[in-house]
Structure formats: structure tokens, C-alpha cells
Amino acid sequence: MTSQPPRILLVEDDPVSRAFLGAAIQALPAAVDAADSMAAALALGATGHYDLWLFDANLPDGSGVELLARLRVRDARTPALAHTAANDRDAIEALLQAGFRQVLVKPLPATALQKALRQVLEPDTDGALASAAATDDTLPDWDDETAARALNGNREHIAALRRLFITELPAVIERVRNAFRNEDFQGLHGELHRLRASCGFVGATRLQHAVQALGDDERSHARLQEFTVAAQALTASTEPTPA
Structure with a gap:
């Protein structure tokens, strides 16, 4: 990374997921602007340059694919990652075909998210993305x-x-x-x-x-x-x- 922290645009409509992802991004360290809709993301995207975009695949007023296409009209170079709770091969492939470099399946540990971001921000970083899922057969209220x-x-x-x-x-x-x-x-x-x-x-x-x-x-x-x-x-x- 450069001496200045990278600037990342995070788009996530769920407040819990947005808080988690935002905290993980800030810990890189990085500066994060968070939006809860496509309209809010487009407004932020018009304010200046971002080093990376991180978009939810499904938004209340559109989709990550649509948001990416609209931002690409004026910015063809900023790398984009998608995140989704749908662990579906066809859906993930469609996001990749739309131009996202990686698709992160939620929930995932903060370390996995940070590793994926560093792979884009620092191309020489090694390692593959890993996701986590709960598998406790006892089904506690809180794990x-x-x-x-x-x-x-x-x-x-x-x-x-x-x-x-x-x-x-x-x-x-x-x-x-x-x-x-x-x-x-x-x-x-x-x-x-x-x-x-x-x-x-x-x-x-x-x-x-x-x-x-x-x-x-x-x-x-x-x-x-x-x-x-x-x-x-x-x-x-x-x-x-x-x-």
C-alpha cells in the first residue's frame, strides 16, 4: 500500500453486515465510505477516486451488477469485488462475468476479507480467499x-x-x-x-x-x-x- 491509506467504497444495505465489513476494512488500515443503496453509492462515486469498490450483489434499489455498470461509464479502472450471502455457483459466475474480480461469500472472517482486499491493493500478496460457515449441530442461540x-x-x-x-x-x-x-x-x-x-x-x-x-x-x-x-x-x- 502507499503511504496514504487506500480509499474504499463499501455498499451494503444490511446495517449489521455494513458495520462488520466497515470495521474490517478500516483495520487494514483503509479509509471507507459506506453506502446502503445504489443511489447513495452513485452519489459517493461522483465525489472522487476510490482505490477499490466492494459491492453487495443485491441492493434495495438495484443490483451490484447494475451499480458496477453505471460507475464504469466514468471510471473504467477501479477494481471491484462483490459480496453476497448466496453461495450459488451460477450467481457467482454471473458476477464474475459482469466484471467483478472476486466474489466474497458472506459470512466470512475479517481476516479473509482483508486478505482478499490486500490481494487487489497489493498484487504481490499471496494466498487464496477462505470463507467460514457455522456447522455446530447443537444449534446454540449464540455461537x-x-x-x-x-x-x-x-x-x-x-x-x-x-x-x-x-x-x-x-x-x-x-x-x-x-x-x-x-x-x-x-x-x-x-x-x-x-x-x-x-x-x-x-x-x-x-x-x-x-x-x-x-x-x-x-x-x-x-x-x-x-x-x-x-x-x-x-x-x-x-x-x-x-x-
Whole structure:
């Protein structure tokens, strides 16, 4: 890196994921401008040069592919990476074909994100991207080991992200249930897509599995009930701080 920290444009609409990714980028160190929509990202993109773009594949007012295409009209050289919670080979290939250098699958540890960014900012850096996923069969409400891996064991960051996660969760539960009730499956998948990544960042293992199950069986009232019970258990939690 140069003597001046690189400037990175981060686009992520989920507040928990945005906080996690922003903190990981700042620790490179790097300067980060964060946007929660395509419109906000376009406004920031017009303010000056960035050394790297990091875009969510799915945004409330468009897509990462569309955002990249619009920014490319005036900037053909800035390297771009995509991030997504959809670990689907066809979707990842489509992002690569659209011009993203790498596709990062969320949730992933801060170290993996930083390694991927350094590979672009410092082309001589060795190493391949690795992602992490929760695989605890006991399905605890909070998996401290998963959260610690994602945030390099920083207890203060874990606690702060969990507080933000719990604050946002009641509104997310309501949106998921309304989408299910109205058979708005596109809206339902959008909410579950964002929530699955957030669960991984904070170690909400039981809810993460319930989110995946509901996404796989979107018409199942039993899956919706499992999701609701898992989510409400976290909103009732009084001590989300890792042990």
C-alpha cells in the first residue's frame, strides 16, 4: 500500500453486515465510505477516486451488477469485488462475468476479507480467499467461536454487533412474516438473504439454520414457526456478550 491509506467504497444495505465489513476494512488500515443503496453509492462515486469498490450483489434499489455498470461509464479502472450471502455457483459466475474480480461469500472472517482486499491493493500478496460457515449441530442461540473467528476474537466488536443485530431483529421478523403471509416470495428471499449473512457475523447459529431452512421451504408454516421461535429467543436475550 502507499503511504496514504487506500480509499474504499463499501455498499451494503444490511446495517449489521455494513458495520462488520466497515470495521474490517478500516483495520487494514483503509479509509471507507459506506453506502446502503445504489443511489447513495452513485452519489459517493461522483465525489472522487476510490482505490477499490466492494459491492453487495443485491441492493434495495438495484443490483451490484447494475451499480458496477453505471460507475464504469466514468471510471473504467477501479477494481471491484462483490459480496453476497448466496453461495450459488451460477450467481457467482454471473458476477464474475459482469466484471467483478472476486466474489466474497458472506459470512466470512475479517481476516479473509482483508486478505482478499490486500490481494487487489497489493498484487504481490499471496494466498487464496477462505470463507467460514457455522456447522455446530447443537444449534446454540449464540455461537461465540463462530463470532470470534469472524471478528478476530475482538469481544468489544462482537458485543457491539450483537446489540445492533438484536435492535434490528424485531423489524426483520415482522417483514419476514408479512412477506410469508402475503406470499411475497421475492421479498421473503431478500430478507432471508440479508439476515443469513448477519447471523454468521454475530454467531447466531440457531437462527442462521432456521433462516436457511425457511429459504429452502418458503411455503412451510412449520419452517416459519421455527424461524420465529429462534428469532424471538434472541430478542429476549439479556446478555449477548460472548463468554
